[in-house]
Amino acid sequence: MNSTLETILSHRSIRKFTQQPIDKPVLDVILQAGVAASSSSLLQVVSIIRVTEQAKRDSLVKLSGNQPYVAQAAEFLVFCIDYQRHTALNANVQTDYTELGLIGAIDAGIMAQNCLVAAESLGLGGVYIGGLRNSAEQVDALLGLPRHCAILFGMCLGHPDQQPEVKPRLPLDVIIHENEYHQLDRHAVNEYDNVMISYYANRSTNHKAGSWSSQVTQKLEGESRPHMLSYLNSKGLFRR
């Protein structure tokens, strides 16, 4: 065990922050950590919009489904797929392959996680905000994104003002397969469901009832942001 592993293994999302800002040199090292991450074929297809204007933050609270920490966190970063750079350099680039959208999404996740781990190693905390995609077109307009650049998710960062419990995950044996895919071990899921029922009932805040299985499958029975494909298409992405 080392301090990096301790940081990663004790991750919990932070949604309540003190008023203390993040000093600019600290923010810069967090952002440098993001940029140091692997980039597919060195394409470098991710941009980050750092939102510092309070009025824009307040709008983003509403646009992300009323998550107040989007306004309260010391920093709020919006991670975007960005092929606008490449288009500006050469008008003949073709950005509309699904493959290129996938690279953008994967590389944004890789970059963002470097930022979050870097921040957590410094005693800061944060949370991903996928809720920005609730109102993708409005967020896009608010941030003035050009064609070939599209929002993916946000991230709050700041000094933690809460200490939530680490949330249990599915056991490794369910997630890791050896040489070929193995079918779901329902017994393992049942055990995990019991762990989560107890976790939700006993955690320090936001008690709720229900198992993992029932929660996630109920969510997936409904629509999942059905506007996303037309939004991405309108930006010249995910068209073929």
Place this chain on the structure above:
Amino acid sequence: MNSTLETILSHRSIRKFTQQPIDKPVLDVILQAGVAASSSSLLQVVSIIRVTEQAKRDSLVKLSGNQPYVAQAAEFLVFCIDYQRHTALNANVQTDYTELGLIGAIDAGIMAQNCLVAAESLGLGGVYIGGLRNSAEQVDALLGLPRHCAILFGMCLGHPDQQPEVKPRLPLDVIIHENEYHQLDRHAVNEYDNVMISYYANRSTNHKAGSWSSQVTQKLEGESRPHMLSYLNSKGLFRR
């Protein structure tokens, strides 16, 4: 500066490994680091196929465009979007929204980067293998992936047998925007192109000529794995 930041900021992809294996308890902590990462709405939509059979590794070398380290690395992990779990639990879940595919790609990037940083913190090294998508359907068949589960990328991990230079990245000012998108600073790109020309000419192995701009835009003028959308559609993903 702390040891986590030092690990992250000194990242370089490792493509040459010693024969030394990764001990199973070490591998398990690397995988636990991956699983500890944030998961959108706790959906937990990523599976990892650990490939230990040498014959499968050898096949994957060819299927990823002849990258010999895919066979030589101590470990080779394949990261997949996986909604098969949820479908097995409830046949009414709808997996075909682009939104859900995006979540899979982003969350796989987040999880994988936790694995890579954890490995690097332990003195190991690795490299992402997007080349698996060259032959997505064949890789999928080799690993026996069911419907609703699709390959995204691989990762080699092992004990480094090379010490490549850190590859320069675009300057922060190009990647980070404040409050609204700013147009590309061509002067900054020109300077970066000069840095990369010098880097490619002077690095210890695999010398090449050409600037970043010309390399990436030439690549993007061509087709980018045009089979990916039909592959994903065949798995019940990215259909609407």
